Amino acid sequence: MKYLIIVCPYCGGYQAIKVGQKSKSCPYCGRRFDTLHVKVIARAENASQASMLIRYYKAKKAGLVDKLYGRDEGTRA
Numbered sequence: 001m002k003y004l005i006i007v008c009p010y011c012g013g014y015q016a017i018k019v020g021q022k023s024k025s026c027p028y029c030g031r032r033f034d035t036l037h038v039k040v041i042a043r044a045e046n047a048s049q050a051s052m053l054i055r056y057y058k059a060k061k062a063g064l065v066d067k068l069y070g071r072d073e074g075t076r077a
């Protein structure tokens with residue numbers, strides 16, 4: 001099962017949906033929205049990758065990526 005990482009159109013919260021899922025209730029603000037019109041920020045191959053990506057984007061939004069993942073991720077010589 002593949003997943004999409006999306007942004008809630010109401011509160012901006014990051015969350016995962018299954019590919020093909022048509023609607024979603026946001027776990028943060030509780031509002032239901034149509035997934036056809038939301039912003040997809042990443043794709044995941046499985047549920048654990050999806051939750052890892054959500055953690056990553058939350059950290060990025062909070063400005064914690066440098067602390068948690070290192071400044072030049074994957075490009076260190």
Ligand SMILES: [Zn+2]
Pocket residue numbers: 008009010011012013026027028029030031
């Ligand atoms: Zn929301």
